[in-house]
Amino acid sequence: MKPAAFDYYAPATAEEAVALLSEFGDDAKFIAGGQSLMPMLNLRLAVFEHLVDLRRVDTLRGIEVRGDSVWIGAGTTHSAVGRSAQIRDAVPLLSRATPLIGHFQIRNRGTIGGSIAHADGAAEYPAVVLTLDAEIEALSPRGTRTIPASQFFTGMWSTDLADDELITGITCPAAPAHSGYAIEEFTRRSGDFAVAGAAVALTLAADSTIERCAITTFGLGPTATRATAVEQAVTGLAVAGQEPETVARDVLDGVEAISADLHGPVEYRKRVGTAMVARAWQRAVEEATHG
Incomplete structure (x- = not known):
């Protein structure tokens, strides 16, 4: 058609x-x-x-390090994000998520702003910006405003953007020392949307206790979801005492919107989600601990 x-x-x-x-x-x-x-x-x-068509708007493209954060223009393609050394060094979670998006043809055309505005619950970039506490910059005839990622995604394919607003950029905090990041997803075929996925960001204090923790699940419901209760529960505890499987079970027990679909029933998707969280947690811990 x-x-x-x-x-x-x-x-x-x-x-x-x-x-x-x-x-x-x-x-x-x-x-x-x-x-x-x-x-x-x-x-x-x-x-x-x-x-x-936004392709002629040059100000929507680009990657800039701005102090302790990185600004990415909304029109920057997935492939440009994936190739960027600045992103790889300062926002490693975003860099690692990029190869998981579709196929190279999609990454050559798709944009980070488009992915975030589309707000698919199984997409990688919305989960990443939520995990990183990124900020979304939006322009309208009234001027520019900044929307925290935690307030941006409001439901299936819906966001806090007003009808006349355009995403112009995304600002992600640069990774601090003693941090670890990981994203894991399970797909039927390479390039498919995730049956279940998880993104984890950890920052450790000097005594190896958890200073900051962010865990996001995606692909399980209408939106990516932060596991705020688990994050709060483990913050301040010794990272070595947190078993990946226990953390993962607690995270999935708190996900209320898991739905059955063509990928499988709720219990199957919950098991897959638990495995993805456990893997992502373990990888993030290893990186935060050993570099």
Whole structure:
């Protein structure tokens, strides 16, 4: 199938883009890499009268180290994120998540802002920015605002973005010393969406107690989910005393939105999720402890 007819716009600035979205309202949609939007348009699961192409907006692309954080332009492709030495050194979790996204053709076209705006519960980048306590920068005709990742994802394919807002960048904190990061996922085939996945970020104090802990599950429900109760419970404890399997069971016991789907029943998906958390926890601990 082919998409329904639409008017096409290619603004040169982000301000022009949000002005068009504000003018046309619900009848308009931004398109960046198009890796999520185009299949929906082709199948006519979504129909828009106006498409606003962001590829000419140069200010939406780029990677910059800004003090103790890294800014990534929303229009930066997955492949550019994956190749970046700055990302690899300062935001290793983002770098490690990138090869798990689809196939290389998708990574060459898809953008980090598009993935986050699409807010798929099984996608890697939303889980990563949630784990890192990243901030999402959004532009509208009213100006710019910053949205914490913890407040950004509101439900299945839904976010806190207003109807006339555009993601312009994502700011991730740089990895501190004595930190460990890991992301694990189980897929039926390479490039498929995750049946279950987990991302873990740990920072240890000088005495090897847990100073910061973030555990996020994805692929199990409508959104990626932080295990805040478990995070709080282990913070301040000796990392050596935390068994991966115990941590993982506690995390999955707290995930309320696990749903059965074509991948399998709830109990199967919970078992897979438990294994992914345990693996990610163990890898993060090893890196935080030994470097």
